[in-house]
Amino acid sequence: MSRAEPSRSHGNGSPTDTRLSRATVQRFSLYLRHLQSLLREGAQTVSSTQLGDALGITDAQVRKDLAYLGNLGQPGIGYPARDLIAALRQRLGIDRTWATVIVGIGNLARALLHHRGFEQQGFRFVALFDADPAKIGQKVNHLEISPMDKMAQIVARRGAELGVVAVPAEAAQKVSDALVNAGIRGILNFAPTVLRLPPSVALVSVDLAVQLEQLAFLVHLNREDHGEP
Amino acid sequence: MSRAEPSRSHGNGSPTDTRLSRATVQRFSLYLRHLQSLLREGAQTVSSTQLGDALGITDAQVRKDLAYLGNLGQPGIGYPARDLIAALRQRLGIDRTWATVIVGIGNLARALLHHRGFEQQGFRFVALFDADPAKIGQKVNHLEISPMDKMAQIVARRGAELGVVAVPAEAAQKVSDALVNAGIRGILNFAPTVLRLPPSVALVSVDLAVQLEQLAFLVHLNREDHGEP
DNA sequence: GGATGTGAACGACTTCACAGCG
DNA sequence: CGCTGTGAAGTCGTTCACATCC
Structure with missing residues (x-):
C-alpha cells in the first residue's frame, strides 16, 4: 500500500484560520516582493489588475488570494501597499527572523x-x-x-x-x-x-x-x- | 484586464497525443531517476506500489501517470524497468542531447x-x-x-x-x-x-x-x- | 494472488460574473 | 465609474474501487 501525507490539521482555531493552498502561499511571496518594489517607487495604492498584470496572474486570482488577508481592499481604490505588505509578511510568518x-x-x-x-x-x-x-x-x-x-x-x-x-x-x-x-x-x-x-x-x-x-x-x-x- | 497564458495547442495529432499536466511531467522525472537507480541495482521489473512508496506518491497516481506512456505494465507482474526508462526519456524529450x-x-x-x-x-x-x-x-x-x-x-x-x-x-x-x-x-x-x-x-x-x-x-x-x- | 488500467467520485484550484461600495 | 469581495461555475488533478488479466 502507498501512503501519502493527508496534510494533518486539527486546528484549535487561530485568529485567521483559513487554510491556504500551496499555490496561494507561493503567490503571496510574489505579491510581497513586487509590492516592496512598488512601495520603493512611491506607490501608495495598488489594484488587483495592476498586481496581476505585473506577475502574470488574473485579477480575480489576485483578489481571491488577498481576500485571505482580511478586507484590506477599498472598492474603487485598491489596496494600500504598506498594509498589504505588513499583512503578507505576518501571514507568511516572516515578520520575524x-x-x-x-x-x-x-x-x-x-x-x-x-x-x-x-x-x-x-x-x-x-x-x-x-x-x-x-x-x-x-x-x-x-x-x-x-x-x-x-x-x-x-x-x-x-x-x-x-x-x-x-x-x-x-x-x-x-x-x-x-x-x-x-x-x-x-x-x-x-x-x-x-x-x-x-x-x-x-x-x-x-x-x-x-x-x-x-x-x-x-x-x-x-x-x-x-x-x- | 489581466492576461494569463491559456496554453495554446491546436495539435495536429502526434503519435502519443495526450496533454500531460505539469505535475505529471515532474513526476516523470522522478520516476526516471529512481528507475535508473533500481536498474543499476539489477531490478528487472517494478510495480506501481514499489515506485510510489519510494517517491511518496500513491500507487494509483503512479499507474495513472505511467498509463500515458502506453500499456507497458503487465498485470500481476509490474512494469519492465528498461522499457519504462526508454519510454520516459522519449516522452520527456531527453532521448537526445x-x-x-x-x-x-x-x-x-x-x-x-x-x-x-x-x-x-x-x-x-x-x-x-x-x-x-x-x-x-x-x-x-x-x-x-x-x-x-x-x-x-x-x-x-x-x-x-x-x-x-x-x-x-x-x-x-x-x-x-x-x-x-x-x-x-x-x-x-x-x-x-x-x-x-x-x-x-x-x-x-x-x-x-x-x-x-x-x-x-x-x-x-x-x-x-x-x-x- | 498480485498487479495493471480506468471510469467515477472527489477534492483543489481558477475563472466568471456580478452585487455592492467608495 | 472603478475596483473589491465572493458565490457559482468551470477546470484540473488525485484518489477510489473494481473489472481485468497474468
Missing part, C-alpha cells in the same frame, strides 16, 4: 550566502556545516564552516530553526536526520532525492534536474506542435 | 556546471556568458566565459537551444530578450523576477526566495497548530 543553517558548503551554498535578499526578507544564516575535514574552519561570508558532529550543539546554541541541505544525494537522508535530531523544524532540500522526515518537520524540495527536464519537455512539445521533430 | 548555455557565471552557475548528472541526463553546457569584463576569458570546467555581445554568434554556432539565466533580477529581462533573439527555445530562470517571453519560448522559473518563504510559512503553521506562537 529565521535563523538558518546550511549543510554542504559547495557552490550552491555560496550562491545562497552571497545573495543579499534572503537576509532582507527575514532569513539569517547562522551556521555552516560540511563533512569535508579540509573545509572545517574556512570562512564564507564571515561564517566559519563547522564539522557535522557539532551540529546539535551549534544549532541549539544559535537557535536555528531552518536547515538547507546542499549535499550529494547519497548523503542527504543522513544529513536530514541529523538536522531533525538537532531540533531543526524545516528543511529546504536541494539534493536530488526524496527525503523521509517526521511530519512535525516541514519540507520543501527544489530539484534542479526535474526543472531542467521540465524545460526540455516543454521545448520538445513546442517542436512537435509546430511540425519539426 | 540538449545544448545549453548559462548566462551569469556566479556561484549558482558553477554549482550547475560542477554537478555531474545533468550531462548524464542529456544536457550539455556548451557556452557561458557574463557581463563582467573581468570574467571574460576565464575558464570554468573547460568552458571559457564569453562576453554578452558574442551571444547570438556563439549560440548559433554551437546549436544551443536552452539557456539558464543566473543573473541579478535587474538584468534578467534584458538577458532573456538577448537569449530569445539569439534563437534559444527555452529558458530556466533563477532570477527573482517574472519574465516576459514570446509564447514560442518555453519558460521554467526557480525562485529560491519563494521556496524559502514557503518553508518558513509551513513551519510557522506547524507552530500555530501546536499552541506555541
Whole structure:
C-alpha cells in the first residue's frame, strides 16, 4: 500500500484560520516582493489588475488570494501597499527572523550566502556545516564552516530553526536526520532525492534536474506542435 | 484586464497525443531517476506500489501517470524497468542531447556546471556568458566565459537551444530578450523576477526566495497548530 | 494472488460574473 | 465609474474501487 501525507490539521482555531493552498502561499511571496518594489517607487495604492498584470496572474486570482488577508481592499481604490505588505509578511510568518543553517558548503551554498535578499526578507544564516575535514574552519561570508558532529550543539546554541541541505544525494537522508535530531523544524532540500522526515518537520524540495527536464519537455512539445521533430 | 497564458495547442495529432499536466511531467522525472537507480541495482521489473512508496506518491497516481506512456505494465507482474526508462526519456524529450548555455557565471552557475548528472541526463553546457569584463576569458570546467555581445554568434554556432539565466533580477529581462533573439527555445530562470517571453519560448522559473518563504510559512503553521506562537 | 488500467467520485484550484461600495 | 469581495461555475488533478488479466 502507498501512503501519502493527508496534510494533518486539527486546528484549535487561530485568529485567521483559513487554510491556504500551496499555490496561494507561493503567490503571496510574489505579491510581497513586487509590492516592496512598488512601495520603493512611491506607490501608495495598488489594484488587483495592476498586481496581476505585473506577475502574470488574473485579477480575480489576485483578489481571491488577498481576500485571505482580511478586507484590506477599498472598492474603487485598491489596496494600500504598506498594509498589504505588513499583512503578507505576518501571514507568511516572516515578520520575524529565521535563523538558518546550511549543510554542504559547495557552490550552491555560496550562491545562497552571497545573495543579499534572503537576509532582507527575514532569513539569517547562522551556521555552516560540511563533512569535508579540509573545509572545517574556512570562512564564507564571515561564517566559519563547522564539522557535522557539532551540529546539535551549534544549532541549539544559535537557535536555528531552518536547515538547507546542499549535499550529494547519497548523503542527504543522513544529513536530514541529523538536522531533525538537532531540533531543526524545516528543511529546504536541494539534493536530488526524496527525503523521509517526521511530519512535525516541514519540507520543501527544489530539484534542479526535474526543472531542467521540465524545460526540455516543454521545448520538445513546442517542436512537435509546430511540425519539426 | 489581466492576461494569463491559456496554453495554446491546436495539435495536429502526434503519435502519443495526450496533454500531460505539469505535475505529471515532474513526476516523470522522478520516476526516471529512481528507475535508473533500481536498474543499476539489477531490478528487472517494478510495480506501481514499489515506485510510489519510494517517491511518496500513491500507487494509483503512479499507474495513472505511467498509463500515458502506453500499456507497458503487465498485470500481476509490474512494469519492465528498461522499457519504462526508454519510454520516459522519449516522452520527456531527453532521448537526445540538449545544448545549453548559462548566462551569469556566479556561484549558482558553477554549482550547475560542477554537478555531474545533468550531462548524464542529456544536457550539455556548451557556452557561458557574463557581463563582467573581468570574467571574460576565464575558464570554468573547460568552458571559457564569453562576453554578452558574442551571444547570438556563439549560440548559433554551437546549436544551443536552452539557456539558464543566473543573473541579478535587474538584468534578467534584458538577458532573456538577448537569449530569445539569439534563437534559444527555452529558458530556466533563477532570477527573482517574472519574465516576459514570446509564447514560442518555453519558460521554467526557480525562485529560491519563494521556496524559502514557503518553508518558513509551513513551519510557522506547524507552530500555530501546536499552541506555541 | 498480485498487479495493471480506468471510469467515477472527489477534492483543489481558477475563472466568471456580478452585487455592492467608495 | 472603478475596483473589491465572493458565490457559482468551470477546470484540473488525485484518489477510489473494481473489472481485468497474468
